[in-house]
């Protein structure tokens with residue numbers, strides 16, 4: 001069953017397009033005023049002046065600050081091409097993958113504010129501890145349990161089957177925690193597992209190779225599960241890879257009434 | 265023990281039930297009071313009426329399910345109270361709504 005939901009939230013396309021400088025906005029060669037968070041949650045902002053260049057990402061700015069001005073600045077990145085999900089930060093108030101966020105998309109005048117993600121403990125500067133994010137992923141039941149061992153023949157999966165298409169639509173999560181940071185309910189309710197974990201659970205609900213499929217609805221409706229979601233869609237709006245966790249959550253909610261989709 | 269899925273269903277289904285019940289209830293108030301009905305006249309119409317008895321019993325049941333569940337969600341998000349405390353409070357609130365509501369139903373029918 002492909003699930004159609006009333007979810008109308010669309011990803012914010014401005015995250016992906018290369019936006020060129022607007023009139024009145026800083027031009028290449030101008031000085032940017034960059035405020036970067038230093039310390040833990042009780043830390044504060046420190047200002048740095050960085051030159052605006054053509055084709056510069058927010059991660060480039062952070063790297064330049066660390067190399068030229070502040071060798072002790074802590075931040076995290078790995079792939080620099082939007083695959084690993086490790087570079088997420090709060091940029092001018094919104095959570096973003098910084099390696100794929102062009103500075104021109106986000107500067108306000110010549111101001112850039114870079115903070116750690118919301119809702120996670122700060123280890124130092126821009127680096128958060130993602131342990132709670134992954135613990136909730138586990139709590140939500142996001143771990144794949146195989147029905148077969150590696151000695152069995154692999155289960156044939158038709159890529160065109162409705163269940164596989166539904167799972168595929170939600171599968172490309174890079175675990176960046178941008179949605180987790182964007183979701184107000186995560187901040188209000190300590191138990192709430194958050195959009196990424198529930199999105200993951202929905203992919204497992206549509207995977208016939210998952211041994212715990214029968215438990216998915218109970219897991220989805222545990223305390224802090226999908227019933228806590230307010231459907232305001234901020235997760236979907238900010239997901240950098242254009243997934244729709246809010247749509248996955250809506251589909252999980254529907255399973256309370258109609259049961260899980262048929263995967264055969 | 266009631267699980268999360270059942271609580272969710274109870275809240276959604278009671279909401280579905282409450283939509284027509286509230287509308288009829290509001291319409292009734294407006295129509296009944298428009299010509300300045302007195303309490304005695306109203307009681308004259310509701311006393312002994314099986315229909316209104318069933319209607320308002322359903323109403324009270326739906327409210328007693330729906331409202332405490334909503335309050336439970338609000339308390340979970342906006343207070344730092346233990347889940348057990350919230351559950352106990354909401355169960356008491358449900359009983360209070362049930363008793364007060366059914367008392368009112370018995371009084372008018």
Ligand code: SF4
Pocket residue numbers: 182183184185186194195228229230231232233234235236245246249
């Ligand atoms: S739709 Fe749900 S999960 Fe997404 S941001 Fe809103 S409350 Fe959070």
Ligand code: SF4
Pocket residue numbers: 172173174175176177178179180195196199238239240241242243245
């Ligand atoms: S759902 Fe999107 S925003 Fe959330 S962790 Fe996965 S990739 Fe990041």
Ligand code: FES
Pocket residue numbers: 077078079080081082083084085086087088097098099100
């Ligand atoms: S550094 Fe890997 S996603 Fe940004």
